Structures are given as structure tokens and as C-alpha cells.
Amino acid sequence: MKKNNFLSMIRRSTTISSEKEFWSQVEKTEDCWIWTGLQNEALQYGIIFDLDGICWGVHRYSYKLCYGDIPKSFNNGRKAFILHRCNNKLCVNPDHLYLGTQSDNMRDHYRSKGLIVPSEFIDPIRSMKRDGMTYDAIGDILGVSYSTIFRVVKGKGMYGN
């Protein structure tokens, strides 16, 4: 049986043609605004495509809709990520999103376990790459650098190998 190609599936079902279409897939509560559209189950991140065929994590897309284009770098050239104040990966409430760099705490946490990324991310990252996503797009969604994704895809999910 042929394995489901996650990316071609979401390309068909989640190309967003308008802002309204994006927000129609969001359930707003008093606090977090939860993405209810398709998500990568393993990673629990919502993903959509815009009309130019560019893949977005839904939190990044929400940030861009509300605050404008996301700069490539930030804070002396460090890669810029859209981060959550609320620790809810499916939340797209612009009040809960901010521009920042990868948290040092988070990096230290994985590093202490000898991992580059959480172990449950490794298989999904490899399958997203097989499905045709770029290193950059995957890194943007997960909030890690291009080179981290590259190392995981090349079989280096752990430090020292």
C-alpha cells in the first residue's frame, strides 16, 4: 500500500485563498485561538499553503496577517522565529505570538539529553523532507535552524554522530 503523502494531501485541502478562509478554521476562545484545520499529528503544528504555493506554519501565517512581513533575521543576525507566549502550538492568537530567537533554555534542555531536537520530532522531520518541504520551511515551523533540520535529515539526530 502506498504511504500517504502528507504534503500533497495538505496542498489539496489547505491552500488558503483569503484571510477569511484562514480565520474560518480558527476557534477563538477568551484566551487562545485554536487552529482547527489540518495539522501534522506527530508534530501538532498546523500547516497551510498560500496561493503562491508557500508552506506556512499557521502561527507564522497569523503573525504575518496581523503584523506584516516576518524579517529573516533578528537580534544581530540570529534567525528570527515566531514564538508562543502560551506554549500552545496550535494557538494563532496574535497577542500570544512574538518575534524572537530560539530559546536558549529549550536548546539546553535537548542538549542535556544529547539530542538536537526532541526525539519525537525526528521521524516527522524526515518524512516532511521526503515529501518535498525545504529545510528552511521545516525549521521555520518548528523554530529551529536550517542546519538543525539538515543534521536530522542526514541521520544526525544526536550530538556526537
Ligand SMILES: [Zn+2]
Ligand atoms: Zn495562545
